[in-house]
Amino acid sequence: MSKTLIVLNAGSSSIKFVVFDVTEGKPVNMATGQVEGLGASVSRFTAKDGEGQSLGEKDFDKASGAISTHTQAVDLILKWIDDTFPGTEVVAVGHRVVHGGVRFTKPVQINDDVVAALEELTPLAPLHQPHNVAGIRAAQAAFPGVPQVAVFDTSFHRGHPFVNDTFAIPREYYNEGVRRYGFHGVSYEYVTRRLKQIAPLDAEGRVVIAHLGNGASMCAVRYGHSIASTMGFSALDGLPMGTRCGNLDAGVLLYLLDQKGLSSSEIREILYSKSGLLGLSGISQDMRELEASDKREAREAIDYFVFRVRREVGALSAALDGLDAMVFCGGIGENSWRVRERVLQGMQWIGIDLDEEANHRNARLISSPLSRVRVYIVRTNEGLMIAEHTLTVLGLAAPEIQAFSADGTAAQRPSA
Structure with missing residues (x-):
């Protein structure tokens, strides 16, 4: 039985996903897709294979049961994966999380304490964090017992010098977490690693x-x-x-x-x-x-x-x-x-x-x-970056992927 890893990127009105075959400990893209229009009168499911060829699309309206919640979207994705790739076992789920605050400086396996901490960060990212958490909860319900990992957009920037990290307002606010976090870190990390190969x-x-x-x-x-x-x-x-x-x-x-x-x-x-x-x-x-x-x-x-x-x-x-x-x-x-x-x-x-x-x-x-x-x-690939981090955190990665250096960045790996 082949082993698969699912990467989820939950937004306010959509969930994007990537399905990877990780049987050999290396992510191989099987499919990408999304459910968009959550809560709208018409929602849509689309999927493509690893080569970009369509694997199907479907619209859902009120008559056919529009997809209104993240839980329904994850359920739809799971059913589609089961139907499209029978005989596969989901062994892990990786999540893109926009905000990790000061605490989360690297990817982490998700537990109740982590979810609670992510919810506390909602005031720092009110239009992103709630949906990321909703995607995590939906995946927990859909994949009970399957380990899940959060990968943060802010982590790549946590080593900034103080002058690039602060605002010139009373320092007490900086100490409370009002600082420059930076985002798109998953993309920057992938591009930085890819440039090392190029x-x-x-x-x-x-x-x-x-x-x-x-x-x-x-x-x-x-x-x-x-x-x-x-x-x-x-x-x-x-x-x-x-x-x-x-x-x-x-x-x-x-x-x-x-x-x-x-x-x-x-x-x-x-x-x-x-x-x-x-x-x-x-x-x-x-x-x-x-x-x-x-x-x-x-x-x-x-x-x-x-x-x-x-x-x-x-x-x-x-x-x-x-x-x-x-x-x-x-x-x-x-x-x-x-x-x-x-x-x-x-x-x-x-x-x-x-x-x-x-x-x-x-x-x-x-x-x-x-x-x-x-x-x-350089064409970015956030899904692959999240998949590699997820495998590494869970100890499922092949040696060349799991060979992380002391500062937390991965060693050079073969071209994607």
Whole structure:
């Protein structure tokens, strides 16, 4: 009987999943999919195999039983796995958890104490943490007795120097946990490890990674470790995103409270769901739609996005005392040659010279031979990273995966 591991990424209205064969202690992608539209009038299930070919899709409406809860979604996923891969045994479940606070600096096996601690972190990530916990509880109900592991988006950033970790407000708040946590850490960790395989010398230097997608951030990495991140206390800070505002003067919040009379919940809705590319353009949060539009508002939204990315390239390079390599990842970073081109235009001053032809075809290396700073596209794989961590925590990993170094980062492994 083959052994499988399931990775779950629970959001507010969806659960994404990846099914891995781990019979040999190495994750092999069998399927990816998601249940989206939880609680909506119509919910949808989709799945693809490891090669990206469709394994099926189905819509659920009120008449056919729309999926309204995380528990129902996990039950649907479990039934689909049983039907699609008969004779397999689920031996572990790995969860992406957005916030680990100060306590969780590495992946951990989930128990009642861990779940309680994650719930206590809800005020630090009110729009993410409750859904992550709901996904864990749903998986516990669906897979009784199966060990589960939490992998945290914040863990990769926990070694930041104090100056990159704090705000200039009374120190008592820092001691209470009001600090810059940084997010997208699972993606940054995978990309950092992948870069070690692609370009070991660059990976040991000063690297800026741009995770550009519906959620967007950038990270300064030195010697494989996070030094600074554009995201801070929450997943709102830094770059503009699909619907999130990015960097914002705190005085704007005071204005909305005092002069506009908005409640905290109304402000939260604006900052998380009505801002970013969607708010600036009034058209869409999808970069592909904005690039295809001839409207001025679409162009200006892209202009602002590019401006903020360019600004952070300089800021993060300063935090690193220079720059040796830059990496693009995420949906926009991996696929939009136009955004990459505009970000890198005129960057010769920092040592970047773009190879336009390589950039247009989404090559792995998109800097020219004349470029002092190498620029790469690395396709991130958060699911694989979570699977490897889960196997390692549970002692189920093959030796090359389980060979973690003393500082908690995995040793170089074969290409995925």
